[in-house]
Amino acid sequence: MFAASFVYLFFAVCAWRAGFVSLNGTAAWLDTSAEVGIVALAVGLLMIAGEFDLSIGSVIGATSILFAIGTNHYQMNPWIMLAMCFALGAVTGLVNGAITVKTRLPSFIVTLATNYALIGAALGFSRLLTNTTSSSIQTTPGVELLFGSQWGQANVAVLWWLALTVVATIVLWRTPFGNWVYATGGNESAARGAGVPTGFVKIVLFIVTSLTATLLGVIQAVEFHSGNAANGQGYVFEAPIVAVIGGVLLGGGYGSPLGVFFGSIIFGVITVGIFYAGWNTDWLMLFLGALLLAAVLANSYFRRLALSEG
Amino acid sequence: MTQSDPILQLIGVSKIFAGTQALRNVTISVRPGAVLCLLGDNGAGKSTLIKILSGVHPPSAGAMLVDGVETRFSSPREARAKGVATVHQDVGAIPLMSVTRNFFLGAEPTRGWGPFRLFDSSAAAVAALAAIREFGLTRVTDGEQLVGTLSGGERQALSIARAMYFGARVLILDEPTSALGVKEAAKVLSLVKAARTRGIGIVFITHNARHAMAIGDDFVVLNQGAVAASFRRGEKTREEVLDLMAGGDGSEPRPDLEDDA
Ligand SMILES: Nc1ncnc2c1ncn2[C@@H]1O[C@H](COP(=O)(O)OP(=O)(O)OP(=O)(O)O)[C@@H](O)[C@H]1O
Numbered sequence: 001m002f003a004a005s006f007v008y009l010f011f012a013v014c015a016w017r018a019g020f021v022s023l024n025g026t027a028a029w030l031d032t033s034a035e036v037g038i039v040a041l042a043v044g045l046l047m048i049a050g051e052f053d054l055s056i057g058s059v060i061g062a063t064s065i066l067f068a069i070g071t072n073h074y075q076m077n078p079w080i081m082l083a084m085c086f087a088l089g090a091v092t093g094l095v096n097g098a099i100t101v102k103t104r105l106p107s108f109i110v111t112l113a114t115n116y117a118l119i120g121a122a123l124g125f126s127r128l129l130t131n132t133t134s135s136s137i138q139t140t141p142g143v144e145l146l147f148g149s150q151w152g153q154a155n156v157a158v159l160w161w162l163a164l165t166v167v168a169t170i171v172l173w174r175t176p177f178g179n180w181v182y183a184t185g186g187n188e189s190a191a192r193g194a195g196v197p198t199g200f201v202k203i204v205l206f207i208v209t210s211l212t213a214t215l216l217g218v219i220q221a222v223e224f225h226s227g228n229a230a231n232g233q234g235y236v237f238e239a240p241i242v243a244v245i246g247g248v249l250l251g252g253g254y255g256s257p258l259g260v261f262f263g264s265i266i267f268g269v270i271t272v273g274i275f276y277a278g279w280n281t282d283w284l285m286l287f288l289g290a291l292l293l294a295a296v297l298a299n300s301y302f303r304r305l306a307l308s309e310g
Numbered sequence: 311m312t313q314s315d316p317i318l319q320l321i322g323v324s325k326i327f328a329g330t331q332a333l334r335n336v337t338i339s340v341r342p343g344a345v346l347c348l349l350g351d352n353g354a355g356k357s358t359l360i361k362i363l364s365g366v367h368p369p370s371a372g373a374m375l376v377d378g379v380e381t382r383f384s385s386p387r388e389a390r391a392k393g394v395a396t397v398h399q400d401v402g403a404i405p406l407m408s409v410t411r412n413f414f415l416g417a418e419p420t421r422g423w424g425p426f427r428l429f430d431s432s433a434a435a436v437a438a439l440a441a442i443r444e445f446g447l448t449r450v451t452d453g454e455q456l457v458g459t460l461s462g463g464e465r466q467a468l469s470i471a472r473a474m475y476f477g478a479r480v481l482i483l484d485e486p487t488s489a490l491g492v493k494e495a496a497k498v499l500s501l502v503k504a505a506r507t508r509g510i511g512i513v514f515i516t517h518n519a520r521h522a523m524a525i526g527d528d529f530v531v532l533n534q535g536a537v538a539a540s541f542r543r544g545e546k547t548r549e550e551v552l553d554l555m556a557g558g559d560g561s562e563p564r565p566d567l568e569d570d571a
C-alpha cells in the first residue's frame with residue numbers, strides 16, 4: 001500500500017502536465033490495473049496454494065476469438081456463446097488441475113504446455129473456419145452492459161475487479177475453504193494429514209483462474225468489438241509478477257487478495273504513468289523487473305521476520 | 311468391557327510394497343491409559359505400522375480391531391473420526407498460518423447459514439487458546455501468532471492438544487522427541503504422561519531407548535518388519551532393549567552399544 005502510494009506520487013509529479021492526475025488519466029490506469037488485476041487475483045490465490053498457471057494467456061485469446069467467431073461468423077446468440085466461452089475456460093482449468101494433481105508434475109510445465117496447445121488450437125481453428133485469426137463481434141445490450149459498460153474512459157472491468165477482490169478476501173479469510181488454500185500451499189502433506197482435500201482445492205483454484213481469464217477475454221472482446229486468438233499472452237507473466245509485487249510468496253502459503261489488489265494498482269500506475277510522462281514505453285520492462293526483484297527480496301525478508309521465534 | 315481392554319489391535323498384520331515386505335505378521339495392542347513404545351532401527355517398519363494404524367495404508371493381510379470389532383480405515387479422516395489421531399514426525403504444522411488456523415485446520419467451526427457460513431475465527435481463537443493452555447503452552451496468548459514462531463516442543467504440544475480436543479482415544483506420536491533438546495523432550499514426555507492420565511492409549515515411536523524406558527508401559531521392538539520382542543515395563547533392562555533394537559536376541563547385554571541421545 002505504501003509502495004502503491006509512492007509509485008502513484010512519483011508519476012503524479014512526473015506526468016502532472018500530461019494530465020495523469022486528471023479524470024481521464026485516472027480512468028486509464030484504473031482500467032489497466034483492473035484488467036491485470038482480475039487475472040492476477042486468481043493467479044495469486046493459486047500461487048498461495050502452491051501452483052502456477054501460465055495458460056491464462058491463451059484462455060484470454062481463445063475465449064475472445066470463440067466469442068467473436070460464434071457471434072459474428074455463425075450468428076449465434078451472444079448469451080449462448082458466453083456460456084460456451086465460460087465452459088471452455090472451466091474445462092481448461094479442470095484439465096490443468098486434474099493433470100497437475102494426478103501426475104504431481106510441476107504446474108509450471110503443465111500449464112505452459114496447455115498454454116501452447118490452446119493458443120495453437122485457437123489460431124488453427126479460427127484460420128480453418130474463417131481464414132483469419134481475429135474477427136469482429138456481435139453483442140446484445142445485456143452483454144454490453146455486463147462486460148462493455150463505460151463511464152468516460154473507465155471500463156466495467158474496474159467494477160468486476162473490485163467485486164472479485166471483495167469476494168476473494170471474504171473467501172480466503174472467513175471460510176474453511178480459504179483456510180485450506182493457505183494450508184495447501186503452506187505444507188501440503190500436513191494439510192492432507194489434517195483432512196484437507198488438497199487436490200480438490202487446487203482443481204477449484206485452477207478452474208477459477210481459467211474463469212477469470214475467460215472473463216477478461218470476454219471483456220476485452222466486447223471492449224474492442226473484436227476477438228483475437230493471439231490476445232492475452234502478455235498476461236502470462238504479468239499476472240504472477242503483479243501477485244508477487246502484491247506480496248504473494250513464490251513458494252506458496254502466504255499472500256492476500258488485498259495485496260494483489262495493490263500490486264495491480266502499482267502495475268497500472270506504472271504502465272500508464274510512463275505513457276503519460278512521455279517516456280519510451282520500453283522503460284516499462286525495466287521498471288517491472290526492478291520492482292519484481294525488490295518485491296521478492298522484501299517478501300522473503302518479511303517471511304523470515306514473521307517466522308523468527310518471538 | 312473393562313478399563314484395560316485394548317482400544318486398538320493389530321492381529322497378524324503384514325504389509326507388502328511392490329516386492330518389499332515392510333511388515334510381517336505383526337500383532338500389537340494399544341490399551342487405554344497406557345503408553346505402547348514402538349522401537350526399532352531405521353527401516354524396521356515403524357512408520358509403515360503407524361500408517362496402517364492411522365488409515366494411510368490398508369494392511370496387505372491380517373486384521374485391525376477397534377474396541378474388539380474388526381475395522382478398516384479408508385482414510386486418515388475416518389481413523390480420526392473413530393478416535394485414532396496421529397502426530398507425524400514433521401508435526402503437521404503449517405508455519406505461516408496462525409495458531410488458531412492450524413488448530414482447527416480441516417475442522418473449522420463456522421457460523422451462519424448455507425453458502426454464507428463463515429469461519430468463526432473469534433470462537434476458534436478462544437477454544438484453541440484454552441486447549442493449548444491446558445497442555446502447558448501458556449506463552450501463546452494471541453491466537454493470531456504464527457506457528458512458525460513456536461519451538462519444536464511447543465508445536466508438539468499444539469498437535470497433542472489438538473488431537474485431545476478433537477476427542478482422540480488413541481494418540482500416535484512418530485518420534486516426537488527426536489528433533490528436540492533435552493529440556494523440550496522432557497516437556498513432551500510430561501505431556502504424554504498427562505494424556506495417559508486421561509485414559510488415552512498412546513503409541514510412542516522412538517529411536518531413543520532412554521525416552522522409551524522413561525515413559526513406556528508396553529514395548530514392541532520391530533526388526534526387519536517383524537516383532538522381535540514384545541514385553542511389559544520392568545521385564546527387560548535398558549541394555550537388553552538396546553541389544554534387541556540393534557538386531558540381537560536381547561539375551562546378552564552388549565556393553566559396546568550406547569543409545570543415541
Ligand atoms: N510406500 C512404500 N513403497 C515401497 N516401500 C516402502 C514404502 N514405505 C516403506 N517402504 C519400505 O518399507 C520398509 C520399512 O520402512 P519404514 O519407513 O516403515 O521404516 P521405519 O522403521 O519407519 O524407519 P525410520 O526409522 O528410518 O523412520 C523399508 O524397507 C522401506 O523402504
Ligand SMILES: [Mg+2]
Binds near residue numbers: 356357358
Ligand atoms: Mg519412520
